[in-house]
Amino acid sequence: MRNELNELTAFAVVASERSFTRAAVKLGVSQSALSHTIRRLEQRLELQLLARTTKSVAPTAAGAALLNDLSPALEQIDRALNKARSIRQRPAGRLRIVMSRSAAVMVLLPKLTAFVEAYPDIVLDVVTVTGPVDLVAGEFDAGIQLGEYIQKDMIALRVTPDLRLAVVGSPRYFASRRIPQRPKDLSDHRCITLRLPSGPYRWEFEQGRKSVTISVNGPLIIDDTHLVIQAVLAGAGIGLAYEEQVAEHLAKRRLIRVLEDWTPPIPGFFMYYPSRQHQPAALAALVNALRLT
Numbered sequence: 001m002r003n004e005l006n007e008l009t010a011f012a013v014v015a016s017e018r019s020f021t022r023a024a025v026k027l028g029v030s031q032s033a034l035s036h037t038i039r040r041l042e043q044r045l046e047l048q049l050l051a052r053t054t055k056s057v058a059p060t061a062a063g064a065a066l067l068n069d070l071s072p073a074l075e076q077i078d079r080a081l082n083k084a085r086s087i088r089q090r091p092a093g094r095l096r097i098v099m100s101r102s103a104a105v106m107v108l109l110p111k112l113t114a115f116v117e118a119y120p121d122i123v124l125d126v127v128t129v130t131g132p133v134d135l136v137a138g139e140f141d142a143g144i145q146l147g148e149y150i151q152k153d154m155i156a157l158r159v160t161p162d163l164r165l166a167v168v169g170s171p172r173y174f175a176s177r178r179i180p181q182r183p184k185d186l187s188d189h190r191c192i193t194l195r196l197p198s199g200p201y202r203w204e205f206e207q208g209r210k211s212v213t214i215s216v217n218g219p220l221i222i223d224d225t226h227l228v229i230q231a232v233l234a235g236a237g238i239g240l241a242y243e244e245q246v247a248e249h250l251a252k253r254r255l256i257r258v259l260e261d262w263t264p265p266i267p268g269f270f271m272y273y274p275s276r277q278h279q280p281a282a283l284a285a286l287v288n289a290l291r292l293t
Contacts (some may be wrong), residue, residue: 005077009040010034010075011049015059015067016138042161056074066292092121098135101128102225103269106151106244107144107290115289122282128247131197135274141283147267155275158292160268163187164243167203172235180238180258183212190237191216193222202239206260212262 014023014034024031042049048073049063099108104126116122132149133140146163165213167180180186183205193216194201200221205212218237221227225241232239233254242289249255271290273283 007037008070009074011063012035012067012070013043014038014050014057015063018057020057026206037232051220054126056132060169077255082181088120092120093280094125094287095142095144095280095282096127096136096140097144097286098127098129098133099139100130100225102242102245103144106130106242107225107269107271115286116180117275118289119282119285122285124286130195135272141280142271142286144269144271147270150260150270150272153274154272156270158268158270159271159290160292162265163268165240165263166243166246166250166257167238167240167259168229168232168250168257169238169248170233170235170255171253173232174256183214183259183262186214186216187240189218189220190218192231192239193218194219194223194225194240196230201240205259205261206264208209 010027010029011025012021017023017026020031020034024034027034028039039049047062048060049066051058051060051063055236089220096126097108105260106125110123112124114273115162127138127140132145132151133143135141135143135154136198147156173190177189178185180189186203191203200215203214203216220232220236225245228239229241229245229249231237232241233249238258246255246257250257273279273287
């Protein structure tokens with residue numbers, strides 16, 4: 001198919017220029033190679049497409065008919081290629097991005113208004129999920145994920161500082177219960193659990209050289225951190241969320257933080273994508289807008 005398209009393009013240029021010399025210059029090939037290409041096309045079609053003399057070249061009746069049918073298709077192909085090149089050069093088009101809802105709220109939304117005003121021709125098609133995603137299999141242009149979950153073969157750029165998790169409960173919940181002092185004390189509490197694709201998230205704690213992983217139990221397993229926070233505010237149990245997500249609730253004493261000395265910083269969110277080669281201008285614009293400076 002590719003050879004046929006090259007041959008038809010060569011024929012169209014020779015027929016339009018009515019000169020092998022000028023057509024060869026325009027196509028960037030030698031005159032002998034161009035003549036060979038046209039002969040190969042004529043042999044395969046079993047038609048003479050060009051009448052040649054020592055002084056001139058002109059399409060035959062069959063050649064003129066082919067050129068008439070071929071020109072609109074070649075012009076459409078040329079427009080399509082120019083459009084594809086413009087995507088590389090001008091920030092425009094649709095970007096499919098995958099991230100958690102937490103990443104969308106903490107990373108994308110604070111910068112969204114400035115981005116859409118600067119790049120009105122870019123459409124961000126955002127899919128929110130919980131847990132890691134295979135970008136290539138999912139046909140995504142990029143994703144935002146915690147650094148520890150990103151595959152090693154991805155290009156990754158930091159979009160937040162390190163984060164901390166916070167274990168929280170409401171004053172109402174703790175009014176009749178002892179506040180946990182160590183991770184193992186959680187076994188005596190109702191815990192709201194976040195669901196990952198691999199199953200319920202096991203709570204991880206660290207203090208100095210001690211690392212503890214707890215499989216908590218409780219009345220609710222759910223796949224969104226913001227819903228976890230709402231359940232905790234309602235007094236349903238203890239939950240785990242990012243410090244930034246509950247900072248206002250803590251400041252207004254709507255929530256109580258526990259086990260703070262067991263939750264050290266973790267790698268923050270990173271924007272990641274498969275390759276730097278031939279990066280669309282729209283993706284480059286989004287990377288520059290979200291990256292941590």
